[in-house]
Amino acid sequence: MRYCRPLSVLGIAAVLALVSAGPAQSRDKVVLFQLEAMNGSGATALATVTVGDDGSLRLSIEGHGLTPNQPHAQHLHGGMTGSTDFFCPPPSADDDGDGQVSTEEGVPMYGGVIVSLTTRGDTSADSVLDLDRFPVADANGEMTYERTIPADQIPDSIVEHIEHLHIVQHGLDVNGNGEYDMNSLGESVFAKSLGADGVPEEGTNPATCGEVVPFGSVDTGGGPTDEGEPAPLLAVGGVALAAAGVLFWLRRRLGVSP
Amino acid sequence: MAESPAAEGRPRARLVAALAGVALAATGTVAVGAALHGHGHDTAPQPPSAGDAKPVAAGARHQPVRSEPVADLGLPYSRPLRLSIPSIDVATRLEYLELDDEGVMEVPVDPTRAGWFSPSPAPGVPGSSVIAGHVTWDREPAVFFDLGRLRPGDTIKVDRADGTTATFVVQRTGTFAKASFPTRAVYRQIDYPGLRLITCGGRYDVESGNYDSNLIVFARLAGHKPADDR
Numbered sequence: 276m277r278y279c280r281p282l283s284v285l286g287i288a289a290v291l292a293l294v295s296a297g298p299a300q301s302r303d304k305v306v307l308f309q310l311e312a313m314n315g316s317g318a319t320a321l322a323t324v325t326v327g328d329d330g331s332l333r334l335s336i337e338g339h340g341l342t343p344n345q346p347h348a349q350h351l352h353g354g355m356t357g358s359t360d361f362f363c364p365p366p367s368a369d370d371d372g373d374g375q376v377s378t379e380e381g382v383p384m385y386g387g388v389i390v391s392l393t394t395r396g397d398t399s400a401d402s403v404l405d406l407d408r409f410p411v412a413d414a415n416g417e418m419t420y421e422r423t424i425p426a427d428q429i430p431d432s433i434v435e436h437i438e439h440l441h442i443v444q445h446g447l448d449v450n451g452n453g454e455y456d457m458n459s460l461g462e463s464v465f466a467k468s469l470g471a472d473g474v475p476e477e478g479t480n481p482a483t484c485g486e487v488v489p490f491g492s493v494d495t496g497g498g499p500t501d502e503g504e505p506a507p508l509l510a511v512g513g514v515a516l517a518a519a520g521v522l523f524w525l526r527r528r529l530g531v532s533p
Numbered sequence: 534m535a536e537s538p539a540a541e542g543r544p545r546a547r548l549v550a551a552l553a554g555v556a557l558a559a560t561g562t563v564a565v566g567a568a569l570h571g572h573g574h575d576t577a578p579q580p581p582s583a584g585d586a587k588p589v590a591a592g593a594r595h596q597p598v599r600s601e602p603v604a605d606l607g608l609p610y611s612r613p614l615r616l617s618i619p620s621i622d623v624a625t626r627l628e629y630l631e632l633d634d635e636g637v638m639e640v641p642v643d644p645t646r647a648g649w650f651s652p653s654p655a656p657g658v659p660g661s662s663v664i665a666g667h668v669t670w671d672r673e674p675a676v677f678f679d680l681g682r683l684r685p686g687d688t689i690k691v692d693r694a695d696g697t698t699a700t701f702v703v704q705r706t707g708t709f710a711k712a713s714f715p716t717r718a719v720y721r722q723i724d725y726p727g728l729r730l731i732t733c734g735g736r737y738d739v740e741s742g743n744y745d746s747n748l749i750v751f752a753r754l755a756g757h758k759p760a761d762d763r
Contacts, residue, residue, distance in 0.1 A: 304632075305635065
């Protein structure tokens with residue numbers, strides 16, 4: 276009775292149903308991430324992260340518009356203690372002015388690697404750029420990733436705070452030649468900082484970044500406890516400027532008045 | 534974790550001054566709003582810093598320091614503490630909201646307070662920062678009871694932990710059926726600092742105990758008051 280409940284199934288839930296391998300268990304926590312393009316990649320993705328009762332993480336990621344036939348490193352980023360400090364970087368995070376928000380420019384905003392979303396084996400930050408264990412987009416730039424990571428590979432502290440993490444997918448083809456190469460952006464500064472020489476910057480720059488998106492509407496109308504009490508009314512907002520909007524407003528107002 | 538070290542190297546946001554377009558678009562609503570609520574907005578919203586009080590054309594930069602569009606600029610990261618909306622007499626400390634186990638946004642525990650959806654970007658950094666509050670509670674008006682009175686051009690202020698006050702200007706408001714909640718419009722990543730205020734609206738259904746709609750205010754950073762001005 277504290278919150279007004281959602282009235283119906285929401286559009287985004289329908290989307291989730293399409294990408295999710297199956298219905299979530301009722302005791303699990305399901306968090307949806309909408310990944311949007313960075314650096315002009317044109318890529319997008321939708322990720323559902325299901326936190327199991329046992330502390331495992333089930334990931335389902337559906338990406339589109341990624342560089343075809345290339346691996347895309349992807350990670351959960353953020354802080355270990357549920358810090359609220361992180362967000363997806365805007366284009367202005369390009370401090371060096373090369374036209375790209377590189378990994379080293381993005382990390383201060385979306386945080387360090389917490390989990391590497393590899394296809395097999397290790398999922399720690401040690402695998403951050405182990406490109407042969409990251410998913411490869413198909414010839415159409417579509418990429419599907421499904422993996423359940425057991426609890427013992429997931430830091431306990433993040434399970435409680437999964438909604439404060441971000442998902443970043445890396446790798447984009449800036450010069451459009453169909454592969455990651457040194458010709459447009461040169462060598463990856465980030466990879467080099469990890470001791471890996473000869474990795475193209477195209478392969479490590481972020482292509483998408485995802486923030487948590489809640490399901491559906493917001494139940495901010497802690498309702499009257501005394502049923503039969505009409506709720507106070509609200510004006511319809513000012514999207515419609517025309518007289519019709521005003522009439523609607525008045526009608527709504529009159530219609531709901533006690 | 535780090536208190537966003539990145540912010541130090543990032544452009545301190547000067548006033549994002551692309552307000553003229555908003556003010557023009559708002560003109561029609563201004564007249565309606567003034568007639569209905571007795572407070573009009575006959576000038577473009579004024580950035581708080583005296584030297585920047587003159588509206589400039591949309592897209593213009595009066596302090597060009599970088600090559601990005603002015604819309605990209607924002608304040609350094611800092612947590613929000615308080616929300617105030619002078620035109621409807623709202624002044625509230627902010628709760629921090631997360632997701633419930635079904636992935637739905639929590640709502641404030643205290644009906645007299647609004648809450649920042651803490652997984653969303655902090656108010657002032659680029660992105661869609663989301664703050665929700667109740668419209669009613671136990672037959673009493675709650676913190677966002679008058680949110681529907683906001684009109685384009687109205688000012689929303691957020692006091693932040695670093696001592697700055699971020700000032701947002703309402704771009705538009707809308708009432709949306711909960712069944713077709715505009716998730717993308719509300720939460721999508723934008724390259725300028727945006728703020729979305731959400732409450733319940735529309736019709737209250739006694740049988741279900743629900744309002745059938747959400748009222749949403751879309752606003753955009755217009756300026757800020759530095760910590761040392763307070």
